[in-house]
Amino acid sequence: MKVIFGADDTNECVTTVAAYLEANFETRIVDLTSWPELSEAVARGVADGEYRFGVLMCWTGTGTAISANKVPGVRAALAWEPWIARNARLWNDANVLTMSLKRTAPDVAVDCLKAFFAVDGPDPEEVPQIDKIRGR
Numbered sequence: 001m002k003v004i005f006g007a008d009d010t011n012e013c014v015t016t017v018a019a020y021l022e023a024n025f026e027t028r029i030v031d032l033t034s035w036p037e038l039s040e041a042v043a044r045g046v047a048d049g050e051y052r053f054g055v056l057m058c059w060t061g062t063g064t065a066i067s068a069n070k071v072p073g074v075r076a077a078l079a080w081e082p083w084i085a086r087n088a089r090l091w092n093d094a095n096v097l098t099m100s101l102k103r104t105a106p107d108v109a110v111d112c113l114k115a116f117f118a119v120d121g122p123d124p125e126e127v128p129q130i131d132k133i134r135g136r
């Protein structure tokens, strides 16, 4: 599975996330440090269908989520613990996961990735709701 990842800064959490993604998926790392440009590149990679999922990190995780969600077809969700990450997939069919690189411990970030990628697809009960925002 192809995943596209980018962070606008680096630290132990970012390198841990990158290493996890590279070990488990065919991963492209986007080398941009402006969070709006980085987010757009990752979001377009997902919206265009080249990558199944995107992962973004910035200081807060909020700017990248807001920016990625400007691209039609992208459903970016900010997660800070695994329950949020899992249910962003299950209940929102999130296709981009964002996290704060400043406020997420590396092991928690990996747990979020595991939870996010463990979900095969959206809960069928939620599909009618998700369909209302698909393509927006």
Ligand SMILES: O=C(CO)[C@H](O)[C@H](O)COP(=O)(O)O
Pocket: 008, 009, 034, 035, 058, 059, 060, 061, 062, 063, 064
């Ligand atoms: O968290 C962020 C956006 O939500 C950014 O990472 C933070 O604002 C730093 O950005 P810059 O390096 O452009 O000052």
